[in-house]
Amino acid sequence: MIALRDIRKAYATEFTRLEVLKGIDLTIEDGEYVSIMGSSGSGKSTLLNILGILDDYDSGTYHLDGTLISKNLSQKEAAYYRNRFIGFVFQSFNLLNFKTAQENVALPLYYQKISRKERADLAMHHLEQVGLADWATHFPNQMSGGQQQRVAIARALATSPKVILADEPTGALDSKTSHEVMEIFDRVNNEGRTLIIVTHEMDIAHRTKRIIHIKDGIIINQDE
């Protein structure tokens, strides 16, 4: 599903050049359940951004489901691939506060030019999947953090992406709601979807089937 070969990325400022990724080789198969661990500054966020086509890389190759994600995609192409291939779950949920749960879930479908009616149906279906069908017409600020994150997961699933990328999905949640969210992730993976979670919490990482440790821009080991 994902094949990274010698991915390098550096941020140059006026005076210094900071190498963040120093040659990442990584293969993730279809249906895998993977976590990426590392301390802050290890390069794990940069790696996630590259995987999510939110950032470009300097050298190497990145294949996603057999498609080469070129290092100099136009913004339009990047938007297209993000929309079709990837579902994002963020630490801070990133729901739009002025839209209802259902409208939030439907948003990525809007950019696929799917009809209004069909969007609403699909969004409802995915809200049911995360157990929030009754909350469809509520706004994010009327919901708990756990509920909001479940809405965000439903949104990530809405386009049936190839990969779900979750960036510290439980970072803003207490342990009980973290557990609920992870149960949903487990289920999503059981249904066969590839799932990559970036985290620094050991117990979260251990629920996944493979842990990739990253330190100073390189992968130091991969536990099965």
Next chain:
Amino acid sequence: MIDLDKWNEIFESIKRHKLRTALTALGVFWGIFMLVILLGAGQGLQNGVEYQFEGDATNSIRLSGGWTSKAYKGLPKGRRIYLNNEDIKILQRDFPEVDDISGRVFLRGNQQVRYKDKIFAYSVRGVAPTIAYLEQFMMVQGRFLNDGDDHLLQKNAVIGTLVKEELFGKETDAVGKEINIGGIVYKVVGVYYDREGEQSLRDIYIPITVAQKVYQGTEYVNNIWFSTVDVDLDQAKSLENRIRRMMSAKYLFDPEDVRAMWVSNAIEEYQNFQNLFAGIKAFLWFVGLGSLFAGVIGVSNIMLIIVKDRTREIGVRKALGATPGSIVNMILSESIFITLMAGYFGMILGLVVLYFASSIESEFFRRPEIHLGVGFLAILILAIAGALAGWVPARQASRINPVIAMKAR
């Protein structure tokens, strides 16, 4: 295709910032309002003056004899130049541009005019029938003087509407009645109306042949007035010069001596007014567009703030697959929408004000109006203004990096 969702988004955004949107819109509203008022008032001014011009034929030239102010070919200055009937014939014969022509004889002083027991004093003029075209008279009753009156020395008179009111009072029909002008009895054959103003409605016209034979005993005329066939300003000036040279040879005065023969060229005056109004209009456009531009800058500023406000939202949208184009479209649409709506209401209010102002009618101001084309132009300007106002903010929004934007709080 109308994208319902896009418009929903725009209405949402406007609803969330009602006051801010309203204040922004006010700038554009006021700008277009001022533009409409200014242009309407300018047109009103022009209409007023053009109406004045319409009182006479605009393509006409008047000649009158004066006193020479320069010695010429051994002749002293201070000689009186009299134009006469022969000059009229020469002008008609030798100048193909000359169309309707009439000499005019003004009887000295005001004449005592009597009808039954009423006595008034009016100025009386001897003219050819063609003067009706030159003065742009409208006949209210009867007819104007005709060639028959001229040839047969008929003592017929045509009077202005005010003369008729004063002399005949409640009697509705003046035609066929006899009035006494300076001791001689004339028959009224018509009543005319002239848009030029009240003064010109207190005149009495009689055949020029009668005026010359009965009152003057010469073939002199006070002035000669003629209209031209369709000529432009340069042709009119050239005609004026050729006539001056011809007259200067005939009456032996210096062709440079403008006081020897006065020429008043309405074509030139009309052109001058046209130029003046073109200038005034250009100035009004400048001022109007300036205030509109200030409004547009306002919209642009607010849109920048809105984009800043929505940075995180735009970041999320981009992460979920919004293309830069769709972001630009969203911001531009909102900007154009605000501008068009505000401008539309500004224009409507401006038109309402003009509508009420159209009841004002003075010598120099009438029928303030906006031509349809100007209205459409204003709408086009608004759409462009909206796009202009949205352009910078929209580009900024499209360049937002989703990773950084989503970290913004």
